[in-house]
Amino acid sequence: MSILVDDSTRVAVQGFTGSEGTFHAEQMIEYGTNVVAGVTPGKGGTTHLDRPVFNTVAEAVEQEGANTSVIFVPPPFAADAIQEAAAAGVEVIICITEGIPVKDMKPTYHYVQKVGAHLVGPNCPGVITPGECKVGIMPAMIFEPGSIGVISRSGTLTYEAVDQLTRAGYGQSTAVGIGGDPVIGTRFIDALKLFEADDETEGVVLIGEIGGSAEEEAAGYIRDHMTKPVFGFIAGRTAPPGRRMGHAGAIVSGGSGTAEAKFAALEEAGATVVKNPALIGEAVNETLG
Amino acid sequence: MKLHEYQAKDILRDHGASVPDGIVVETVDDAVEAARKIQKETGTDLFIVKAQIHAGGRGKGGGVKLAHGVDEVREHADAILGMNLVTHQTGPEGQKVRKILVTEGVDIEKEFYLGVTLDRETSMNVIMASSEGGVDIETVADENPEAIQKVWVDPVLGLRPFQARQLAFALGLEGEAFKQGLRFVSSLYEAFEATDSTLAEINPLVLTDDGEIEAVDAKINLDDNALFRHEDLEAMRDLDEEDPTEVEAGEHGLSYIKLDGNVGCMVNGAGLAMATMDIIKLAGGEPANFLDVGGSASAETVEAGFRIILKDPNVEAILVNIFGGIVRCDRVAKGVVQAAKNVEIDVPLIVRLQGTNAEEGKQLLDESDVTIRSAVLLKEAADKVNEAVGS
Numbered sequence: 001m002s003i004l005v006d007d008s009t010r011v012a013v014q015g016f017t018g019s020e021g022t023f024h025a026e027q028m029i030e031y032g033t034n035v036v037a038g039v040t041p042g043k044g045g046t047t048h049l050d051r052p053v054f055n056t057v058a059e060a061v062e063q064e065g066a067n068t069s070v071i072f073v074p075p076p077f078a079a080d081a082i083q084e085a086a087a088a089g090v091e092v093i094i095c096i097t098e099g100i101p102v103k104d105m106k107p108t109y110h111y112v113q114k115v116g117a118h119l120v121g122p123n124c125p126g127v128i129t130p131g132e133c134k135v136g137i138m139p140a141m142i143f144e145p146g147s148i149g150v151i152s153r154s155g156t157l158t159y160e161a162v163d164q165l166t167r168a169g170y171g172q173s174t175a176v177g178i179g180g181d182p183v184i185g186t187r188f189i190d191a192l193k194l195f196e197a198d199d200e201t202e203g204v205v206l207i208g209e210i211g212g213s214a215e216e217e218a219a220g221y222i223r224d225h226m227t228k229p230v231f232g233f234i235a236g237r238t239a240p241p242g243r244r245m246g247h248a249g250a251i252v253s254g255g256s257g258t259a260e261a262k263f264a265a266l267e268e269a270g271a272t273v274v275k276n277p278a279l280i281g282e283a284v285n286e287t288l289g
Numbered sequence: 290m291k292l293h294e295y296q297a298k299d300i301l302r303d304h305g306a307s308v309p310d311g312i313v314v315e316t317v318d319d320a321v322e323a324a325r326k327i328q329k330e331t332g333t334d335l336f337i338v339k340a341q342i343h344a345g346g347r348g349k350g351g352g353v354k355l356a357h358g359v360d361e362v363r364e365h366a367d368a369i370l371g372m373n374l375v376t377h378q379t380g381p382e383g384q385k386v387r388k389i390l391v392t393e394g395v396d397i398e399k400e401f402y403l404g405v406t407l408d409r410e411t412s413m414n415v416i417m418a419s420s421e422g423g424v425d426i427e428t429v430a431d432e433n434p435e436a437i438q439k440v441w442v443d444p445v446l447g448l449r450p451f452q453a454r455q456l457a458f459a460l461g462l463e464g465e466a467f468k469q470g471l472r473f474v475s476s477l478y479e480a481f482e483a484t485d486s487t488l489a490e491i492n493p494l495v496l497t498d499d500g501e502i503e504a505v506d507a508k509i510n511l512d513d514n515a516l517f518r519h520e521d522l523e524a525m526r527d528l529d530e531e532d533p534t535e536v537e538a539g540e541h542g543l544s545y546i547k548l549d550g551n552v553g554c555m556v557n558g559a560g561l562a563m564a565t566m567d568i569i570k571l572a573g574g575e576p577a578n579f580l581d582v583g584g585s586a587s588a589e590t591v592e593a594g595f596r597i598i599l600k601d602p603n604v605e606a607i608l609v610n611i612f613g614g615i616v617r618c619d620r621v622a623k624g625v626v627q628a629a630k631n632v633e634i635d636v637p638l639i640v641r642l643q644g645t646n647a648e649e650g651k652q653l654l655d656e657s658d659v660t661i662r663s664a665v666l667l668k669e670a671a672d673k674v675n676e677a678v679g680s
Contacts, residue, residue: 023615027615075514076517076518101514102407102485102487102512102514103482103485103512105412106407106414107445109412110413110443110444110445137615139613139614152560154558154561155558156557157558157560157561157563158560159644160612163612163643182407182409183412209563210563213409235560235561235564236563236567238548238563238567238575239563239566240548242378243546243579245562246559246560246562246581247560248514254426255427276567276571277567278568278666
């Protein structure tokens, strides 16, 4: 088992024929991901990377049985692409696009909730179940199949953590990049619930950062419901207040969203707090031995 | 992107919100003329002269003055224009005042707070109203949270009349002021939505002696990700209010924020960049900056990054931390070596490459004729930072 994606995942790539879509679709196919179709409005009926291209997501679902989509559509059109996938009945929608206006994401988030789909991202590296399925842009070779779940708001910092885990001998059940935007589909708490219910996952590494209160919400869930060990790191202890640190959602405003508060919430909830990002792998090793 | 008060007020006025007359000027003579014009139109003898900088806390820093008569407008304009205004938000270096807003003064009966922002917990906009205006809303939230009335706006339904009433009642408005309050709330929300704002805040909103509801101050922050569809708003960007090095970095596609420490850093990815700053601190240094070179980490962007970091005279060492994924580390290493040669770095340079072809990358660094302290593991990089600057 694993969460969100596995070897039964059938992926449609939205924004398939663009340069980003093409490059990463190739990488996914090479990894063994079952990419069944692409969607580019206006290019329906053609083929690309030996896969059929459709004008609409609905056609990709009907004709190729796509149950997951990954979105490489430019920011002005990306919210529409998410909505299209949700309307077509896609179960897992993974949006890689960075730079979508918050105003577009608010109704999109609520629509996806209403339909009951899983949205991951936007502004995220995607989801990978090592050895089975990669839906995203992460470098595949650092991942190993295993039993640690990884949830992170960041891209390269996820890779850092995964690399440390793999070196320490801990493979990953699934790694989920939830994204660095203020409005995202899957939050820490949602991914924690999935990992808690997943038989294969024995522990979870949670990588948060400054801004918002998603880590504090997650801490509440960890305290009340998580039976598996959780290891938490929060990036941005040295970030100045009031400044947006790269990610649209990474800002300490009015004293809220600080790394200290998030570390404290996790610690209080019984998670193993890792204050040094170089020691994530070691911390897991010490606890799980 | 932040806007000036006068720009925010123009936007609010365009959306039907009641804002006192005001004119923005850059010279003392124009300030006097502006005051005369306002006097002619409104008959007022009371003015407010307000420094236009992006930072808050202008009043306490001496950037906002009440003027009785045109002569006092001249006096205050003369004092404020060109002054270096220091507030809790500018930092000790302050911000030079280049523009002032001359507005009609109002006799205030009561002050309120009214603001709109995104509530990340619900992914909805929240409108907050408080009868405790003129003070920091965070202070009110801490000390007297029940004094803040909040309504959450469904993104599909939009702001409903009952919600506006809820807010106006919470402010204790009655009669004509209640009606004006309703209009103000809907104008503010309309402006927030129309401009893709992340924050629209009126503090204070006032009830005047004449029973009018007016915005005495206004603050609007825009969503940078939405500027592509707001050319008119993008044109309001004031580069004088931004750190010139940060602006320059932006032109190279780098996301740079200057900090006060002694170890510069250059990283791919925002999360890893923050974690790298944290590592520097743990290794006994202080981060001199945040710098995300983005996905490519090419020789050109790395070179631009070095130049920008080295503009800061406090930098005693530089840590480059690249996690190569799609980008191969050996290519990044070549870029780093080339950039380091071109820039002539005279402080210890620590380069940590990890990911695809990390060992090949390290070898290229070690064999180059530039002095680079190379590392593969983040721990090793931290130790090398400590050797360079730690005590």
